[in-house]
Amino acid sequence: MNTRILSILQEIKAMLQRKSAPDKWMDINQVSDYSSMSKSSIRRSCQLGRLKYSDSQGKHLFKKSDVEKWLS
Numbered sequence: 001m002n003t004r005i006l007s008i009l010q011e012i013k014a015m016l017q018r019k020s021a022p023d024k025w026m027d028i029n030q031v032s033d034y035s036s037m038s039k040s041s042i043r044r045s046c047q048l049g050r051l052k053y054s055d056s057q058g059k060h061l062f063k064k065s066d067v068e069k070w071l072s
Contacts, residue, residue, distance in 0.1 A: 024064040025054075031062050035071055045070065 032039050043060075045051040052066040 026062045026064055026067065028060050028062070031067055034064075034067060 026034065028039050028042055031037075031042055035042070042051065046053050046060060051062065051070045053060045053062050055061075
């Protein structure tokens with residue numbers, strides 16, 4: 001039972017740390033490295049509306065939190 005409580009507390013701590021940290025922006029190369037997926041798969045997900053992105057300065061930029069949601 002103690003291990004279950006510790007596990008829940010660690011999950012809560014991780015959630016709080018993610019919310020307090022500023023969201024990092026990633027380019028398609030970083031998303032590809034982070035997710036171990038090809039750039040074409042990432043672009044396809046963008047076209048299908050599955051992965052949110054910003055088309056700023058002529059390139060796709062992704063919030064790390066959006067990439068994590070997309071992966072889960």
